[in-house]
Amino acid sequence: MFGSLDVSASALVAQRTRLESISANIAGAQSIEGPDGEYAPYQRRIAVLAQGDPATGKAEGVHVKEIIQQPDFRMVLEPGHKFADENGMVQYPDISPEVEIINAMSAFRAYEANITAAESTKAMMQASLRLLA
16 A cells, blocks of 8 residues: 555656756756856756666656757847857857746646545545444
């Protein structure tokens, strides 16, 4: 019975991580400068989920396998920009706010579904304990 709670908890952690990467993408959508002022366009992050828990070796649940960076950029004509190339083009992250919002809604719905599953498991455990008492 506790395994069901573990599955829901692992999914909650995975969806939280997914939401964090999505919010970082939205925040970095126009960022082309690194912390020291160097030219470093933000790269979109994608949380890749995988089955199981590598720490315990269990096949149940889900975990974040890795967070990959997607180096896709769009070229914008800005001749006066300090990072413009010889043609006046500047590379910006190719991040669509609409796509990121849809991804965030999906992750949030999955998070909600796992909370509901955990609450249902908890209610079943309580009912079982009442029958045993």
